Amino acid sequence: MPQPRLFLVYEPEKACLDRLVSQGYPTERAAEISSYLAQSTDLAPEFAEIWREAAKRGITFTPLELDQAAAAITSADPATSLVWTLTDGIAYFRGGSAPALARLANSRTLGADDSLFALCQDKFRSGAVLAALGLPVPQAGLARDGRWLVEPPACENGWFVKPNRLGAKIGIWPDSHSRDLGHALELSRRVFSHYRDDVVVQPYVAGRNVRASFLDVTGHADMSSLGVFLVDSGGDFQTMADSLALYGDTGADARATGAYVEPALVPLAATQPAADAEIRRIAAKLINGLGLRDVFSIDLRVDADDTVHLIEFEVCPGLPCFDFRAYCRAQWSMSLAEAMAETAARRLVG
CATH class of the missing domain: 3.30.470.20 (ATP-grasp fold, B domain)
Structure with a gap:
């Protein structure tokens, strides 16, 4: 029987940057966006150490760039394979496809199923699901390029404005804690101009x-x-x-x-x-x-x-x-x- 194998699927930062530039993003913006994939850059020097630790435990460690994943996963023995997805994404990044590829190949995966890889990357939709589960998530509005798709609730402390699909909780700029909704819409125009994304506008919570x-x-x-x-x-x-x-x-x-x-x-x-x-x-x-x-x-x-x-x-x-x-x-x-x-x-x- 083949030795058990761990596939670690990741999307390289440089490949993402080049793809975004080819899609018309300015290099500076493409570099900002692709920086979210720098965990794959940071982990790459440790692949040899992970391989050694895996070998001690009787398994083979195989890091896979995303574009190589389909062929490698579908040709592997699903009985002895495990797919671990390092980088996700459904918009700027494509890593959310890896668990779906594993499911197509009937291989086991480590981590959530592919539906959650898509959900967590859309902050507005995921917030709606979390609220439906009765969890304490701030109610959100949604804006696109200066117009409301969903108006946010009133809030005495102002609102926090963040990209919807860029894959982070960050506010991008120091003024992302907005004191009025006009400014929140201005931030949505700025985000759309820079990153082609909607913004989630939530009541600001202290703490x-x-x-x-x-x-x-x-x-x-x-x-x-x-x-x-x-x-x-x-x-x-x-x-x-x-x-x-x-x-x-x-x-x-x-x-x-x-x-x-x-x-x-x-x-x-x-x-x-x-x-x-x-x-x-x-x-x-x-x-x-x-x-x-x-x-x-x-x-x-x-x-x-x-x-x-x-x-x-x-x-x-x-x-x-x-x-x-x-x-x-x-x-x-x-x-x-x-x-x-x-x-x-x-x-x-x-």
């Missing part, structure tokens, strides 16, 4: 930023294995500039020059145990009601009175990012490569 990370290394982990951390970056919310400083070559340059310092991570339970417990309840509902499994992350805001606001979920968390590495160390006492290999081995060889 501290929290990231909850999950990787089911053992194959039967429960919510006690969820890592819930306050993320203190010194700012209220993440902008495009902050995002660029996290990953890839731009991030490496920012860290090398001291222009960027990684945010501090503090376990939420240390200061707000009630909010920590509520977030674990929310995560359990996402698993049972929505179908999250294996690996995911959740972004939230937490008030001083322990009120929790669910902002979004991700089925492809940034594995090589500082917060997920810290989670692997804190929860599983493993490096990222060890945790990935062990997770795959539990599915492939038991």
Whole structure:
């Protein structure tokens, strides 16, 4: 029988940039958009380490660029194959096709099914589903190039404006916390001009930023294995500039020059145990009601009175990012490569 094989499917940052430029995006904008795929750039130097850790556990690690995935997955033995999708996307990025390819080939996948890969990339639609599940997600309006498709609710604290399908919770610019709806529509025109995207306009919620990370290394982990951390970056919310400083070559340059310092991570339970417990309840509902499994992350805001606001979920968390590495160390006492290999081995060889 062939040796069990882990396929890690990723969309390269450079390939995405070149494709966007060919579609007419200015190079600067294409570089900003493709920077979200820098996790594949950051993880590539560790492929050899992941291969070694996988080999120790009796499996073969095979990283696959997205354009090679169809041929490789459909020709592999589904009985001994596991597909792990590193980069998702339904608009600018195409990684959401990988779990569908695996399903077509009858191969096992690690992570949520392909329907959630599409849902989580459309913030307006995913918010509607989360609200229907009774989860504490802010109600949202939707605008396109200066006109309302759905008007947002009134809010004394203003509104937060973010792209709908660009794949992040970020507000792009420092003025994305808008104090009036006229300005929110102006931001929608700016986003449409730069990125050809709609904007989600939500009531602004105060509080501290929290990231909850999950990787089911053992194959039967429960919510006690969820890592819930306050993320203190010194700012209220993440902008495009902050995002660029996290990953890839731009991030490496920012860290090398001291222009960027990684945010501090503090376990939420240390200061707000009630909010920590509520977030674990929310995560359990996402698993049972929505179908999250294996690996995911959740972004939230937490008030001083322990009120929790669910902002979004991700089925492809940034594995090589500082917060997920810290989670692997804190929860599983493993490096990222060890945790990935062990997770795959539990599915492939038991």
